[in-house]
Amino acid sequence: MFATLRQPVKSHSLITLSHQKPALSNAEPSSVPSLPSSKPGNFNLSITKPLHVSSLLKPRKSLVECNAYEANRSEPLDVNIELPSAQSETARKVKLGIYFATWWALNVVFNIYNKKVLNAFPYPWLTSTLALAAGSLMMLVSWATRLVEPPKTDLGFWKTLLPVAVAHTIGHVAATVSMSKVAVSFTHIIKSGEPAFTVFVSRFLLGETFPMPVYLSLVPIIGGCALAAATELNFNMIGFMGAMISNLAFVFRNIFSKKGMTGKSVSGMNYYACLSMLSLLLLTPFAIAVEGPQAWAAGWQKAVSDIGPSFVWWVAAQSIFYHLYNQVSYMSLDQISPLTFSIGNTMKRISVIVSSIIIFHTPVLPINAIGAAIAILGTFLYSQVI
Template identity: 85%
Template sequence: MFATLRQPTQSHSLITLSLQKPSIPKTEQLSFPNLPSSKHEEISHLSVTKPLHVASLLKPRKHLVECNAYEANRSQPLDINIELPSVKSETAKRVKIGIYFATWWALNVVFNIYNKKVLNAFPYPWLTSTLSLAAGSLMMLISWASRVAHPPKTDLQFWKSLLPVAVAHTIGHVAATVSMSKVAVSFTHIIKSGEPAFTVLVSRFLLGDTFPMPVYMSLIPIIGGCALAAVTELNFNMIGFMGAMISNVAFVFRNIFSKKGMNGQSVSGMNYYACLSMLSLLLLTPFAIAVEGPQVWAAGWQKAVSQIGPNFVWWVAAQSIFYHLYNQVSYMSLDQISPLTFSVGNTMKRISVIVSSIIIFHTPIQPVNALGAAIAILGTFIYSQAKV
């Protein structure tokens, strides 16, 4: 049953009650003589019909708020866990990435300088490339043996997935070295700044990937700038030009194979590149011996030492060590940053290499050639932004 409450005046409250009571067949009259009344209304009786309606008129409610204060127990500290972003950790991360970038660019500049010096005196790029991989492999084996670095946990599947990456890396490394043995360092890196164009073309026509329109539009300044720089290059060489182009294509496939092969692998960037160098060294050594050969190397080495002196040995050691170090730091950087940030950093790296090589080697450059290089690098930067 339901009780309906009627409120005679605004100063009285009512209470609704739900009663469980058998139905009453006929109307009953209930009188409440003590109910208050006013001159505007008169309450004589309340009627109860079926279903039973009970109207109960009460006194006005008083709203009471009870506050109880207690003294805190000083012997028990408050257990409040509030997680706030760590400003120090965020700042430390940015500083760490900045150090990675600065080290990466500096090592790359030093490598290119010593590599060009070695190739000018010892024009055997196959042996030079082999020595670069051998130095890095030896350094990492010593680091693992001495526990300076923890060796990676690999299996047969890891090396199988690494094999196509190593093949592409070997071709790209040798092709770039061949290019720098024939043309200026700045020209090689201007052509290599067109690598994003090959990435888009290979991904589009071989893998079926599609890209936003801004990505395709960014290829126009890249291709146009590289073409302008190549046409106006004073010391143009077809072998040097083709070496840089082949290096671009090879590194595109290296990146594609690397992404597919490293899915699910838990190998750090440093150890991953170390394994890549060792496998590339095994692949490159027999080809280097077949193409150039120990007899040619011995004659060229004696000639270089007689012309340069003992410093030539230091040049070879430096270019080999710095090649591994700059690649290792780049892979370590990729572990800490996004691919977009890495791409922007790679673009800025090329600028530093081009400018430093022009200054150190006094490379003659025309204004039109410099304009072409600037357009190509600008296109590469636009590509990195549009690819997000």
């Protein structure tokens, strides 16, 4: 290898170094002749003997030079390390607490008006359809007026949403059918067994395992629900099966929803809006086939004549509050796991059961109340060990 160094001086001075691969074991150090003193810029150095790099280093002695970098103290040090903030974690818990409280309050109002409508108008398929239609209309208006930013979706998003919509439609109709046959309190006592369905589905279909205390907490949940069902004064098999089917369907809905929302840019509010619209498309033809417009028209006229104009407000209220409480619940699901969602969904039933018993003067036997209390206690223990 030849290296040519040119010095930008007035005279054409040239230093030529010839380098050959050194033989470290046999190489003899070459001497470098001293530069003859001459006038600046007027010298010429020529080395005829090849100059080995090894000859510039002293044997058995190496020099290691460490240069420390001194940062500019006038500029702040930019370190990208995110430390957990206690303040942000507290704000997150407060936000979730507000979501949960709003969700539960809206759910209580919905159940009260929904039961009033079903008592006067026993058509659960149409009632379920109107609830989805009201929510879909509200969100379309919100998107059109830019109160809410419309979601950016593609075909893949709607394919992922389809199984969620199927489960949501089944669970929604089944719960409404249940409440049309039995008391609101009884429906929600049975639906408090949702954590058991969540664990069984997660264990046997998704392959998830849980510690033994989780399985033990299911014993009072299942036992309490069974005791409450066996001692219910107005027991109805259709109402009981509707609540059980709703439990199973909503567990799948929550699991599919969480998977569908992961990695998506669609927020919880818009996600539920799209879910309502797709469920409305799925439910409408079945509602027409099961009940039919003729039965709806006759039932509507009878309800208006019996209740008066306030019946229309009941229908509007149950439809609007159904969408609002589900929308808030999905805003919560956007930030928590399906199991935590099921826990919150079960704990809310305490307020629904108590309020419905007070408002509708539902007769409750002491043994029935004990069964409900055991089921709720099991839900509390489940929330502590999960």
